[in-house]
Amino acid sequence: MGVSDPYIDTYELTRLGQRLEGRVPLRRFARLLEGLPAQGDAQADWSLRGEQDALGRRFLHLHVAAGIVLECQRCLSPFVWPLDASSTLEVVASAAQLDDGGGDEGAEPVERIVASRRLDVLALVEDELILAVPYVPKHEQCPDAPKPSGDGAASAAPDSSLGRPSPFAALGRLKKN
Structure with missing residues (x-):
């Protein structure tokens, strides 16, 4: 199922276990692009799946993939960083539940967001992209660097x-x- 309206109802998406996906040009993400080199026609592919478990907890599973142009901090030349990120967000009813420990003992901690009848999916995608960009991007081996012997x-x-x-x-x- 694609999305034409960038807003979703988190309760409905999780209750029905729906899946949304799309492709969006990186130029649409102003916060992401601040301070980055020109991205050309680069696109981000994303998918969002809702889930409600047997205990009634609601989750959003987000996956984002893109090739983002970054500047190598060793040689200062631009290069494409293949980005592939996934996250799981628990949807809670109120802001008071955001910091509530909850969950199962020993279970991996999950980020939480407050449920919304009008959540901006593309803002969520942009947040995931921003979090996945390395703080100090660099080539594995800079193209002009001498090869190690x-x-x-x-x-x-x-x-x-x-x-x-x-x-x-x-x-x-x-x-x-």
Whole structure:
């Protein structure tokens, strides 16, 4: 089931166990994009499923996937970060229940939201995207960085900019001993 209206009734969605899904351009999420590089035509795919368990507790299961352009904090070049995030939210009747410990002993803690007849699904999707973006994004291996060698020869090589051995080469030898 797709969604044309971005608002849902959390009670109905959870009571009926409905599933909603969609695709939305990242440019729609102003809070997410603040301070990020241009995203082009990037899209986010999302799904939201409601559930009511045997004890009458209500849950929303949210999944979001997108390729977000970030700036590597090592080399400062843009790269696409594959984002795939899921969360479960317990729907509670009042704000007083938000901080209530509740739940089963030993059960994994679940975030809670107050039930609403008009919850903005896309705001929920944007929140999940924001929480999933790494605080310090970086490549696994920057494209312009020298490839690490397994023999340790690079640590003993002279500092090419100064023509003398690196002071860290001596530390590397000490660490091996």
